[in-house]
Amino acid sequence: MKALRLLRWSGSVLSPRTRPCCFIHQTQYRPPFATNFLRFQSTAPIQYTPNIALEDDGKSGKAESIEAFFHNAPTQEERETILSQIPSPPPGQAHKSARLSALHARLMLPPRLPLETLARCLVDPSADIDSQFNNSSLSILGYDLLGLYTSEAVLCRHPRLPTEVMFAAMWAYCGPKTIAVITREWGVEVAAAPGGEVDPGYLQCKRVEAGNSSVDGTGVQVKELPIVATDSKGKPTFAEQGWRRGASSKTIKGDYFGDEIQRTELDYAERPELRQEDLQRKLEKGVTLEQASTNFVRALMGAIYLHAGKKAAYNFFKAHILSRHLDFSKLFEFRQPTRDLSRLCAREGFESPVARILSETGRKSRTPVFVVGVFAGKDKLGEGSGSSLDEARFRAAVGALKGWYLYSPLEVKVPSQAERGGQWEPVLVDGGEVVV
Amino acid sequence: MPVQAIRTTSTARNGVGAFILQCKRLDFHYCDHWGSSKGMNTFLRSPLLPRFAAAHPQIQIHISPRPNTHPIIRGLYINGREKVICVRNLEKEQILQKCELLRDATGEKVKRPKGGRVVGSLNESVRGVWDPYHGGNKEIFGGRIVGAGR
Numbered sequence: 148m149k150a151l152r153l154l155r156w157s158g159s160v161l162s163p164r165t166r167p168c169c170f171i172h173q174t175q176y177r178p179p180f181a182t183n184f185l186r187f188q189s190t191a192p193i194q195y196t197p198n199i200a201l202e203d204d205g206k207s208g209k210a211e212s213i214e215a216f217f218h219n220a221p222t223q224e225e226r227e228t229i230l231s232q233i234p235s236p237p238p239g240q241a242h243k244s245a246r247l248s249a250l251h252a253r254l255m256l257p258p259r260l261p262l263e264t265l266a267r268c269l270v271d272p273s274a275d276i277d278s279q280f281n282n283s284s285l286s287i288l289g290y291d292l293l294g295l296y297t298s299e300a301v302l303c304r305h306p307r308l309p310t311e312v313m314f315a316a317m318w319a320y321c322g323p324k325t326i327a328v329i330t331r332e333w334g335v336e337v338a339a340a341p342g343g344e345v346d347p348g349y350l351q352c353k354r355v356e357a358g359n360s361s362v363d364g365t366g367v368q369v370k371e372l373p374i375v376a377t378d379s380k381g382k383p384t385f386a387e388q389g390w391r392r393g394a395s396s397k398t399i400k401g402d403y404f405g406d407e408i409q410r411t412e413l414d415y416a417e418r419p420e421l422r423q424e425d426l427q428r429k430l431e432k433g434v435t436l437e438q439a440s441t442n443f444v445r446a447l448m449g450a451i452y453l454h455a456g457k458k459a460a461y462n463f464f465k466a467h468i469l470s471r472h473l474d475f476s477k478l479f480e481f482r483q484p485t486r487d488l489s490r491l492c493a494r495e496g497f498e499s500p501v502a503r504i505l506s507e508t509g510r511k512s513r514t515p516v517f518v519v520g521v522f523a524g525k526d527k528l529g530e531g532s533g534s535s536l537d538e539a540r541f542r543a544a545v546g547a548l549k550g551w552y553l554y555s556p557l558e559v560k561v562p563s564q565a566e567r568g569g570q571w572e573p574v575l576v577d578g579g580e581v582v583v
Numbered sequence: 584m585p586v587q588a589i590r591t592t593s594t595a596r597n598g599v600g601a602f603i604l605q606c607k608r609l610d611f612h613y614c615d616h617w618g619s620s621k622g623m624n625t626f627l628r629s630p631l632l633p634r635f636a637a638a639h640p641q642i643q644i645h646i647s648p649r650p651n652t653h654p655i656i657r658g659l660y661i662n663g664r665e666k667v668i669c670v671r672n673l674e675k676e677q678i679l680q681k682c683e684l685l686r687d688a689t690g691e692k693v694k695r696p697k698g699g700r701v702v703g704s705l706n707e708s709v710r711g712v713w714d715p716y717h718g719g720n721k722e723i724f725g726g727r728i729v730g731a732g733r
Contacts (some may be wrong), residue, residue: 192638245643252640255605315588325592332595334607394585470600471593472705478715487586532714548586583584 201346202298234344235275241266246348254333257455264454268446271352273434274341276426289445292452293321294403296464297563305475309580310394314405315478320468322404323441337436352439355432445512457567476549477540484544490581491551497523502540519543604641605689608659612649619671622623623654625674635682656681
């Protein structure tokens with residue numbers, strides 16, 4: 148497979164302030180005064196009234212105009228006024244934050260990832276609606292990358308996992324709940340309220356109001372208010388329509404956790420005004436801490452990919468997400484294991500399974516123990532013990548099924564390895580779970 | 584109904600992949616007048632502190648005066664707890680040792696491991712849990728158990 152020249156692509160995506168040039172150089176190198184002056188002149192008009200300068204008078208020049216304006220402000224008070232009026236800290240503040248550079252060092256991020264981008268990753272769309280300054284674009288990329296790396300790690304190592312269990316494994320590795328925990332374990336702190344004057348080392352998001360807080364001091368709790376149905380919520384979900392979703396529907400129509408996608412790109416293409424509406428709603432209502440941390444970690448993943456390349460992104464994923472502990476055998480929940488097992492044996496051409504008692508003790512006592520093995524012909528598929536014959540038989544069948552589904556090849560090469568300069572090797576594709 | 588799944592979260596194993604240092608901030612407080620801060624003031628002016636800070640970029644370092652009190656070092660940790668050490672009348676080398684102590688701490692309360700469960704592990708035992716229904720058959724000859732266990 149031909150290696151893609153990623154940095155060439157990403158250069159046009161990134162804003163000029165966050166180009167992947169060397170991190171160390173950026174801190175030491177100051178452009179000569181003349182070039183600075185020229186750039187200021189070439190961007191948005193600079194006036195000494197904050198309200199005018201902060202209006203968006205041209206998408207491309209907004210970042211520069213704020214920066215330029217900020218640096219040209221003569222007094223400390225004026226600077227503070229400007230900072231308090233913008234929704235998130237300007238990129239130039241990133242180098243002044245000890246908290247941010249400590250976070251950069253703590254996560255052992257590649258030096259090619261500049262502090263400005265790390266600061267941008269920490270700005271949630273609920274804090275700053277402008278996609279030039281928030282992490283929304285980076286988090287879309289990061290979401291896809293996390294999905295790719297996790298799904299190949301799960302599926303190549305356990306090629307026989309049933310679909311539902313695979314979804315659960317994906318959720319356990321990179322679901323929102325796990326990512327919120329990861330963010331906490333990284334020592335990322337959340338700003339009380341977002342704003343330009345806030346230290347850029349904080350996670351900036353607008354939090355939803357707590358359910359038990361009172362509305363305008365009236366004593367009525369927020370959760371007691373009637374829910375106002377909004378038009379922009381979109382189609383009713385499958386659950387609302389009274390449908391139970393099968394694994395196939397989840398695979399085709401869901402995201403990689405098997406959850407239903409509320410808003411697809413198709414919806415946005417049909418009604419472009421929806422995107423702005425959704426963003427506006429987020430800005431007004433706020434987001435939960437879980438959603439904000441999810442956006443942050445995804446954006447960070449995307450930022451590492453853009454600035455430092457595929458290898459660095461994969462190493463980061465391996466170090467922080469894949470290295471976490473997950474016991475796959477505890478993800479299963481069988482309803483009728485004996486039936487599943489006999490279907491599996493029929494499909495694979497084994498003899499139909501028979502349960503036999505291997506040993507027992509205290510049949511007539513208060514605490515009997517039976518050890519039952521389940522056999523296909525002369526081969527023992529599984530074994531289980533229980534205090535009744537049925538319990539032991541079910542446990543034996545569960546053991547046999549887990550033994551089949553949790554098969555893992557000894558040496559695995561994941562497909563994305565070929566992209567990082569390795570040799571592509573085909574991986575085992577299994578028939579999947581039994582259909583009952 | 585076919586096999587269903589249970590949603591759980593994966594658990595962190597710090598150091599298996601990345602290692603996150605648990606100490607995230609050190610605050611140094613000194614006093615200009617009191618004699619007990621003499622060692623602290625020398626420490627803050629000596630190259631020991633810049634060297635320590637450069638070696639640990641993941642720790643934020645804050646220095647602030649705290650007049651008319653003994654000098655202290657306060658460590659803040661990822662789990663939200665803090666650990667404070669009073670360094671009155673200590674020499675600068677001793678203060679550096681205290682910094683290293685705070686750096687290496689997890690922030691948890693110091694607990695004495697009780698009982699037999701000193702080692703905690705997420706992995707299953709290689710030998711499995713012992714049960715009386717498998718393994719060697721036990722025969723008793725003259726009061727001695729022969730061939731017990733696996």
